[in-house]
Amino acid sequence: MEAAELLTRVAAGERLSGPDWLWLARTASLHELGFLAHAIRQRLHPEPVVTYVIDRNINYTDICLSGCKFCAFFHAPGEGGSVLSREELAGKIQETKALGGTQILLQGGLHPDLPLDFYEDMLRFMKSLDIHVHGFSPPEIHHFAQLSGLDTREVIQRLMAAGLDSIPGGGAEILNNRVRLELAPRKCDADTWIHIMGEAHELGLKTTATMMFGHIETLEERLEHLQRVRDLQDKTGGFTAFIPWPFQPDNTPLAASRHIEKASAVEYLRMLALARIFLDNVPNIQASWVTQGPKIAQLSLFFGANDFGSTMIEENVVAAAGVHFRLSEEEIRRLVTDAGFTPRQRLMDYTLV
Numbered sequence: 527m528e529a530a531e532l533l534t535r536v537a538a539g540e541r542l543s544g545p546d547w548l549w550l551a552r553t554a555s556l557h558e559l560g561f562l563a564h565a566i567r568q569r570l571h572p573e574p575v576v577t578y579v580i581d582r583n584i585n586y587t588d589i590c591l592s593g594c595k596f597c598a599f600f601h602a603p604g605e606g607g608s609v610l611s612r613e614e615l616a617g618k619i620q621e622t623k624a625l626g627g628t629q630i631l632l633q634g635g636l637h638p639d640l641p642l643d644f645y646e647d648m649l650r651f652m653k654s655l656d657i658h659v660h661g662f663s664p665p666e667i668h669h670f671a672q673l674s675g676l677d678t679r680e681v682i683q684r685l686m687a688a689g690l691d692s693i694p695g696g697g698a699e700i701l702n703n704r705v706r707l708e709l710a711p712r713k714c715d716a717d718t719w720i721h722i723m724g725e726a727h728e729l730g731l732k733t734t735a736t737m738m739f740g741h742i743e744t745l746e747e748r749l750e751h752l753q754r755v756r757d758l759q760d761k762t763g764g765f766t767a768f769i770p771w772p773f774q775p776d777n778t779p780l781a782a783s784r785h786i787e788k789a790s791a792v793e794y795l796r797m798l799a800l801a802r803i804f805l806d807n808v809p810n811i812q813a814s815w816v817t818q819g820p821k822i823a824q825l826s827l828f829f830g831a832n833d834f835g836s837t838m839i840e841e842n843v844v845a846a847a848g849v850h851f852r853l854s855e856e857e858i859r860r861l862v863t864d865a866g867f868t869p870r871q872r873l874m875d876y877t878l879v
Contacts, residue, residue, distance in 0.1 A: 536562050544749050547804050551745050556792055563799035563830030571832045576862045577872040581629040582622040582839040586610045590635025619655045622839055629874055632661030633696055642674040646688040653689035660874050663696035664722040668714035679725045692874050693726050695735040701754045702747040720754050727764025732875050735765050739797055740772040740789035752804045759807045766876055767810035770801050771817045791822045795829045802830025824861045834858050
């Protein structure tokens with residue numbers, strides 16, 4: 527294959543095949559990938575706007591039976607941990623709204639003892655405080671179904687009736703069952719993750735999709751992840767955004783058991799660009815300033831990202847791995863403006879505020 531031919535085809539808007547993507551991933555330079563990804567970003571979003579959302583990550587519990595090897599946040603059942611009280615939850619929501627926040631990203635560990643009606647009551651309580659709830663990733667929904675004896679569609683319907691507004695793309699890691707079996711054998715497999723997202727889309731919920739890369743996966747397994755997301759998006763159109771971020775090894779069981787180098791900024795920018803190039807049907811690509819810091823996130827706006835993500839008034843999971851970047855809304859707006867774009871606050875569905 528001639529490099530110029532493939533680069534020309536991609537630049538012209540031709541859909542990339544799996545073998546083409548692998549060739550680009552192995553052969554194209556950082557500058558070539560950035561050029562292609564930015565051209566696609568400009569074609570999809572011709573206006574020089576970069577969006578962001580004001581929200582807060584709330585982890586309702588850190589007690590989790592999954593035992594994921596990449597997580598530094600969880601406590602195994604019986605080994606500490608806690609469940610957030612209603613008073614604490616209300617305080618966090620009220621503070622978020624006072625800062626202009628429009629939504630809560632609600633996620634937690636796979637608690638072995640909390641029944642489904644606990645989550646329904648929590649949703650009703652949160653909705654009484656007038657906030658968008660972007661909550662419960664597919665592994666949590668799968669866990670609720672196992673505990674309740676219901677199927678996942680019925681669980682989603684009950685959560686929606688209680689106030690669930692949209693679903694985050696957490697728990698995807700790498701959508702390949704070899705990887706998932708080694709990293710998180712108690713968490714739902716890749717087929718179930720995709721199935722639950724498909725059900726959510728069919729029921730009218732918008733969702734995001736994520737990828738955690740840079741650990742034990744191969745390039746082919748990264749491609750499988752992107753292919754699964756693109757295939758489901760072809761069927762449902764329910765993904766609003768894709769968020770790739772690199773594994774943060776510090777304080778994790780996986781890094782304790784084997785040597786894994788933290789992904790470099792170059793590797794992150796390459797993967798970001800490759801995602802923008804391949805996912806031609808996912809409208810938005812989000813930068814990960816939480817893992818990369820403000821300057822690399824700013825640079826990512828020229829590698830396919832058109833969204834700066836969340837202000838993350840609170841974030842616990844990545845922080846547990848020793849990464850502590852923080853940005854205010856004012857700082858996000860300044861970084862976007864300095865890069866030559868116009869910052870605009872958005873809602874989960876990318877409606878501008």
